[in-house]
Amino acid sequence: MWEAQFGDLANGAQIVIDQFIAAGEDKWGLLSGIVMLLPHGYEGQGPEHSSARIERYLQLAARDNMQVCQPSTATQYFHLLRRQVLRPWRKPLVVFTPKSMLRHPDASSSVQDFSRPHFLNVLPETEIADPKRLLICTGKIGHELRMERKKRKDDSIGIIFIEQLYPWPEAELMAELQRHANAREIVWVQEEPSNMGALWFVVPRLKRISGGRPVLTVKRSASASPATGSAKAHDMEQKTLIEVAFGNPTK
Numbered sequence: 001m002w003e004a005q006f007g008d009l010a011n012g013a014q015i016v017i018d019q020f021i022a023a024g025e026d027k028w029g030l031l032s033g034i035v036m037l038l039p040h041g042y043e044g045q046g047p048e049h050s051s052a053r054i055e056r057y058l059q060l061a062a063r064d065n066m067q068v069c070q071p072s073t074a075t076q077y078f079h080l081l082r083r084q085v086l087r088p089w090r091k092p093l094v095v096f097t098p099k100s101m102l103r104h105p106d107a108s109s110s111v112q113d114f115s116r117p118h119f120l121n122v123l124p125e126t127e128i129a130d131p132k133r134l135l136i137c138t139g140k141i142g143h144e145l146r147m148e149r150k151k152r153k154d155d156s157i158g159i160i161f162i163e164q165l166y167p168w169p170e171a172e173l174m175a176e177l178q179r180h181a182n183a184r185e186i187v188w189v190q191e192e193p194s195n196m197g198a199l200w201f202v203v204p205r206l207k208r209i210s211g212g213r214p215v216l217t218v219k220r221s222a223s224a225s226p227a228t229g230s231a232k233a234h235d236m237e238q239k240t241l242i243e244v245a246f247g248n249p250t251k
Contacts (some may be wrong), residue, residue, distance in 0.1 A: 002039040002076035003097075006223055010038075010053035022060035033090040034168035035081070039200045040070070041140045042191040042227055044162070044234035051192060051226035057094050061166040066092040068166040070138040072101070075109035079119035096139060105130040106143040118208060123161035124176050131158030131180055135245055136173075136206065137189040138162050138198065145189065148242050157246065158183060167199055174209040188217045189245045191238070193223040218245045 010017065024030045038052035067084075071077040073160050077097075082091050103105040125131065135145055135157060142161045144158055149157050159237055162173065177186065186206060190197040206215045220237055228234050 001039060004039060004052070012115060012146075014040050014056075015208065018060065022065060022092050024056075024112040025065055025091075026063065032092050033084065033086055033091040035084060035093045035095060037095050037097045039099050041099040042234065042238065043100055043140075044231040045227075046229045047225045047227045048066075049227075050065060051196065052096050052192070053133055053196075053226075054096060054198050055196050057202070058198060064091070064167055064243045066166070067164065069164045070096040071119075072098075072139055072142055072161050073113075075113040075116065075129060076119060076123070078114060079116065080163075083119045083148060086093075098140065101143065102138055104143055104200075104223050106146060113193075119163070120161075121164040122172040122176055123163055125158040125160055125180065126156045128155055131183050132156040132161075132189060134158045134160060134177070134183045135187050135189050136160045136162060136178055136202075138165065139191075141189055141191045141241075144238075144242060148246065152220045152246065154246065158223070162202070168205055170205065170209060173206075177209060177211065181211075184213065185216060186210050187218060187245065189218045189241070191220070191241065192226070193220040195222040 021032065021034060021036070024032055040048045040052040040054065054068070060066075061068055069080055069082050077189060080095065098107060099106070125134070133156060137145065137159070142159055144167060144219060145159050149159065160176055162169065188199060188202055188206060190199055192199070197219065199217060203215060220241065228237065
């Protein structure tokens, strides 16, 4: 396991990631079960302490060469690492790990949850029976959206977590979208700017399985920097992001 503490690891380790982790099997037939634990989450700590560059790993993902995951609960993290060890084949695993979520009550799990048989590629909506809008996301922003929904007492919003971005869990996600057939809108919500994060990877795939429903997006404006250096600007951006997710998302 290779764990980064803080900073934009992908910048300094790009050569190793490109040459060996992403392409080693294709180029030389060399298998690797390495696990990369990369802190990721927008918490107002600046450009070098916010993004682990999800977009770069998704750009390198093809031909089932690696796994790109962002577990949102303690149980999911446990089962993800357990799956990596027990699988009969070896592939690199890139994990975007929690930061504030290490102490977030919504990310905690009961003892019973750990007895579940396996990692879930998609965490379904379990609290709202008949949502009219589906918010689809990964990681920390999903917990913030759940807190906002609880505060608003809004039973029209469903929230779905994609826990594994690659290989893309199309069957599981399609089943969840079909289960909420009355939802009129599907909205991808991410913390990253529009030219970063998983947006470019996820949205075309969502459109393919949306059943003709509009797929909208909520994200920060395109930026040359992964995040603002101002904590006050971050708080304003994050508040606006969540407000728009519950209001009128833009295409």
